Amino acid sequence: MRVGIVHLPKIINIKQLMEKTMQIQKILLAALVTTLTISPLSASEKKEHHSKHSSKKTMNFGPGDHYAHRMKINPANFTKVGDISRAADDIPRPLKRNEVKTVKINLQAVEVISDIAEGISYHYWTFNKTVPGPFLRVREGDTVVLNLQNAKNSTHSHGIDLHAVTGPGGGMAVTKVEPGENKTLSFKAKTAGLYVYHCASGNAATHIANGMYGLILVEPKQGLSKVDHEFYVMQGELYTKGDLGKKGFQKFDSYKMIHERPEYIVFNGRTGALVEAGQLQAKVGDKVRLFVGNAGVSKISSFHVIGEIFDTVYPEAALSNPLKNVQTTLIPAGGASMMEFQVDYPGNYVLVDHALTRIDRGAWGILNVSGKKDNSLYEGSDKHDMPKNKDHDMH
Numbered sequence: 237m238r239v240g241i242v243h244l245p246k247i248i249n250i251k252q253l254m255e256k257t258m259q260i261q262k263i264l265l266a267a268l269v270t271t272l273t274i275s276p277l278s279a280s281e282k283k284e285h286h287s288k289h290s291s292k293k294t295m296n297f298g299p300g301d302h303y304a305h306r307m308k309i310n311p312a313n314f315t316k317v318g319d320i321s322r323a324a325d326d327i328p329r330p331l332k333r334n335e336v337k338t339v340k341i342n343l344q345a346v347e348v349i350s351d352i353a354e355g356i357s358y359h360y361w362t363f364n365k366t367v368p369g370p371f372l373r374v375r376e377g378d379t380v381v382l383n384l385q386n387a388k389n390s391t392h393s394h395g396i397d398l399h400a401v402t403g404p405g406g407g408m409a410v411t412k413v414e415p416g417e418n419k420t421l422s423f424k425a426k427t428a429g430l431y432v433y434h435c436a437s438g439n440a441a442t443h444i445a446n447g448m449y450g451l452i453l454v455e456p457k458q459g460l461s462k463v464d465h466e467f468y469v470m471q472g473e474l475y476t477k478g479d480l481g482k483k484g485f486q487k488f489d490s491y492k493m494i495h496e497r498p499e500y501i502v503f504n505g506r507t508g509a510l511v512e513a514g515q516l517q518a519k520v521g522d523k524v525r526l527f528v529g530n531a532g533v534s535k536i537s538s539f540h541v542i543g544e545i546f547d548t549v550y551p552e553a554a555l556s557n558p559l560k561n562v563q564t565t566l567i568p569a570g571g572a573s574m575m576e577f578q579v580d581y582p583g584n585y586v587l588v589d590h591a592l593t594r595i596d597r598g599a600w601g602i603l604n605v606s607g608k609k610d611n612s613l614y615e616g617s618d619k620h621d622m623p624k625n626k627d628h629d630m631h
């Protein structure tokens with residue numbers, strides 16, 4: 237092996253070397269000061285931000301706005317929405333067409349007041365006044381023309397990044413809209429799959445944490461297999477000033493967000509959204525498909541349906557190489573999954589993130605199955621006959 241000859245630079249004297257080093261230091265310092273003084277905040281956002289953390293105290297290193305976020309909000313200035321959640325069965329029907337089309341979609345960024353739980357209200361930022369936003373459904377090869385309007389009374393600029401888009405910012409680069417403005421994005425839905433969309437304006441994590449997310453399905457050319465029910469479920473996190481269960485209007489807590497400590501982890505926007513009137517319904521023998529997304533903004537979901545086994549899972553919603561017979565599937569933050577299974581026995585099946593402490597923060601829902609029992613599949617006494625054994629005493 238040949239070893240190259242290393243030429244050492246000639247150091248004339250120590251004084252010259254010191255002067256050169258100081259010159260370089262000065263240039264680097266000037267560049268750093270310039271970087272810090274150019275704020276990425278738009279004019280409207282500057283007015284609204286009253287950060288208690290000055291950038292000197294808590295520097296951040298992302299390309300967007302600083303995460304520290306404190307605003308004076310008067311809930312009376314915003315529309316009150318009775319139920320923030322998007323119903324699990326609120327999904328457009330399968331497309332059943334063989335030709336590509338130009339599909340027009342209108343979305344509105346709207347900030348509203350609604351309840352996380354009874355007696356606990358929040359300033360949600362939404363697409364079309366629900367969390368998640370509308371389920372969008374297009375076909376592989378379609379051209380999508382998406383108009384995004386930002387409501388006049390919004391406190392922030394908003395925009396949209398769809399993971400189905402190939403192009404800068406997933407569309408965010410051309411859709412940043414100030415309050416009262418609207419902009420149009422046109423894109424080709426070239427790759428089939430189930431994708432998250434979300435706002436990425438300002439501090440993107442903040443806009444997601446406040447509720448600006450949803451799913452878009454790009455159906456493959458041949459369509460998806462026929463099922464009896466399709467459901468739309470999306471996990472999200474809420475970072476409130478008050479601890480879990482604290483009543484009253486809750487402000488957003490950016491400190492908890494940067495430390496990835498949500499107070500609430502919920503399905504479809506609020507606690508209890510997929511329970512009672514919002515529960516998923518099916519009959520024994522039905523084939524069910526779940527479109528499940530995870531907005532995060534921090535946590536990975538270990539999605540599971542208690543008492544069921546997924547016949548088919550499309551991991552991370554990639555339509556190639558599905559898995560068979562899966563108990564729990566991971567859904568990354570900013571990702572989705574698709575599961576299909578037949579329901580065979582009546583009763584309630586609980587949808588959870590199987591990091592199970594999260595059900596106490598709201599991450600659960602119910603799939604109610606009606607119909608005839610098959611005792612060969614499952615049988616038990618109706619009586620509560622748990623043995624009185626100390627090992628089973630939970631208290």
Ligand SMILES: [Cu+2]
Pocket residue numbers: 345361392393394395435436437443448
């Ligand atoms: Cu936004």
